[in-house]
Amino acid sequence: MRYVSTRGTAPVLNFEEAMLTGLARDGGLYVPEMVPQMPAEEIAALAGLRYEDAALRIMRPYLGDSFSDADLTGIIARAYQGFGHAARAPLVQLGPNHFLLELFHGPTLAFKDFAMQLIGQLFQTALARSGQRITIVGATSGDTGSAAIEAFRGLANVDVFILFPHGRVSEVQRRQMTTPTESNVHALALDGDFDDCQARLKDMFNDFAFRDAVGLAGVNSINWARVLAQVVYYFTSAVSLGAPHRRISFTVPTGNFGDIFAGSIARRMGLPIERLVVATNHNDILHRALASGAYTPAGVTPSMSPSMDIQVSSNFERALFDAYGRDGVAVAQLMQELKSGAGFTISQGALEALREVFASGRASEQETSATIEAIHDATGQVLCPHSAVGVKVAGDHLGPTPMISLATAHPAKFPDAVQAATGQRPALPPRMADLFERQERVTRVPNDLHALKALIHERTGR
Numbered sequence: 001m002r003y004v005s006t007r008g009t010a011p012v013l014n015f016e017e018a019m020l021t022g023l024a025r026d027g028g029l030y031v032p033e034m035v036p037q038m039p040a041e042e043i044a045a046l047a048g049l050r051y052e053d054a055a056l057r058i059m060r061p062y063l064g065d066s067f068s069d070a071d072l073t074g075i076i077a078r079a080y081q082g083f084g085h086a087a088r089a090p091l092v093q094l095g096p097n098h099f100l101l102e103l104f105h106g107p108t109l110a111f112k113d114f115a116m117q118l119i120g121q122l123f124q125t126a127l128a129r130s131g132q133r134i135t136i137v138g139a140t141s142g143d144t145g146s147a148a149i150e151a152f153r154g155l156a157n158v159d160v161f162i163l164f165p166h167g168r169v170s171e172v173q174r175r176q177m178t179t180p181t182e183s184n185v186h187a188l189a190l191d192g193d194f195d196d197c198q199a200r201l202k203d204m205f206n207d208f209a210f211r212d213a214v215g216l217a218g219v220n221s222i223n224w225a226r227v228l229a230q231v232v233y234y235f236t237s238a239v240s241l242g243a244p245h246r247r248i249s250f251t252v253p254t255g256n257f258g259d260i261f262a263g264s265i266a267r268r269m270g271l272p273i274e275r276l277v278v279a280t281n282h283n284d285i286l287h288r289a290l291a292s293g294a295y296t297p298a299g300v301t302p303s304m305s306p307s308m309d310i311q312v313s314s315n316f317e318r319a320l321f322d323a324y325g326r327d328g329v330a331v332a333q334l335m336q337e338l339k340s341g342a343g344f345t346i347s348q349g350a351l352e353a354l355r356e357v358f359a360s361g362r363a364s365e366q367e368t369s370a371t372i373e374a375i376h377d378a379t380g381q382v383l384c385p386h387s388a389v390g391v392k393v394a395g396d397h398l399g400p401t402p403m404i405s406l407a408t409a410h411p412a413k414f415p416d417a418v419q420a421a422t423g424q425r426p427a428l429p430p431r432m433a434d435l436f437e438r439q440e441r442v443t444r445v446p447n448d449l450h451a452l453k454a455l456i457h458e459r460t461g462r
């Protein structure tokens with residue numbers, strides 16, 4: 001399996017190289033040259049398998065000879081052994097034809113653990129073979145950061161720097177990032193929003209001298225391996241509701257477009273997905289873009305679902321690459337327009353291609369809160385605000401096809417919003433019960449590339 005850049009001019013790589021490279025050297029994102037097909041009988045045969053066994057079958061074709069079957073089996077087993085639910089991604093029914101996929105049973109209580117635990121193991125195996133030392137820099141609006149820290153803390157050959165927007169993540173999210181004691185973990189509170197964090201991260205990747213000096217690696221969904229791991233639960237959940245003999249739709253709370261893009265990969269592999277519904281909070285650039293064709297950033301307004309407070313949605317580039325017939329030059333032109341500040345207009349043909357796969361909707365703050373309350377009253381299920389955005393938008397798209405809404409984080413990560421809606425404060429699991437007593441360790445940093453690079457040089461000694 002070979003991986004190509006969405007901007008068309010970076011070297012073509014194998015899986016392991018693409019994983020360790022992160023952002024392509026032309027500024028694009030790596031995608032598989034061809035999406036492997038999974039025939040209906042192979043999809044049907046996933047029924048009843050353990051999550052780990054299904055994951056092996058679904059991901060195997062993407063890895064080529066980068067990892068042996070034995071390596072991969074062990075990697076997957078170790079990745080999911082710490083999850084707090086035997087099913088890993090259990091499905092519960094919310095109402096007629098509406099199901100909730102609980103993706104928050106991993107160690108940091110968000111869907112990010114599905115991919116991050118896996119790539120933590122993949123990286124460790126690859127680095128043990130090469131003897132390389134790397135510097136991971138990640139940008140987070142709250143959940144990627146803690147998941148990355150959990151996956152890489154304490155490793156001798158890895159330093160982890162996480163940029164998060166100062167004052168714009170929940171207190172639980174912040175403490176998850178600032179309380180680990182391992183000296184290879186560096187939590188950096190940046191004066192700016194998530195888009196600034198992600199832009200500085202991409203600036204670092206595009207500075208080849210810096211990138212090569214510190215051995216820069218990325219574990220945001222820039223990294224194809226992150227997306228790949230998330231393909232698995234689309235299959236397992238759809239199969240448990242009768243796929244491939246039945247079509248299924250999904251609604252996905254969306255920010256950086258990685259999770260829903262994984263759903264589109266499952267669809268292209270042959271999973272009969274009717275619709276993938278993009279659900280946004282009031283930072284609704286993706287909903288506006290799919291409705292009008294105009295991708296125009298309007299500034300981020302903080303919301304009760306902070307992890308989705310994003311305007312420059314990184315993986316949308318991957319969807320555009322496909323919608324433009326894999327024309328890297330066209331994608332590079334659009335991204336240049338975006339960088340210059342004005343946004344871009346999606347061509348009519350590309351917009352139609354996107355709308356064949358994706359529908360969209362938005363939830364206001366009031367609707368999100370009302371959804372947390374209504375679902376709690378009707379079913380006893382407590383939703384986090386991100387999951388509630390999804391459930392609200394899914395409600396607007398229900399029809400004869402079963403709908404699966406992705407529950408992307410545990411409600412205890414956002415106790416204030418949940419308490420305001422339900423009157424009840426969700427408790428953290430016992431293993432995290434002392435989170436608020438732990439000592440925090442964080443460095444406040446300016447939104448300045450030069451200062452960030454200096455800090456990373458100094459802390460890594462590279």
Ligand SMILES: Cc1ncc(COP(=O)(O)O)c(C=O)c1O
Pocket residue numbers: 110111142143144221253254255256257258259260307308386387408409
């Ligand atoms: C809880 C939660 N829900 C939804 C999202 C949006 O996912 P994506 O960025 O893959 O669109 C995020 C952040 O990524 C998140 O942390």
Ligand SMILES: N[C@@H](CCOP(=O)(O)O)C(=O)O
Pocket residue numbers: 139140141142143144145219220221222255256258307308314
């Ligand atoms: N919502 C994310 C933002 C980063 O997304 P990623 O999937 O590209 O890592 C977060 O919680 O940090």
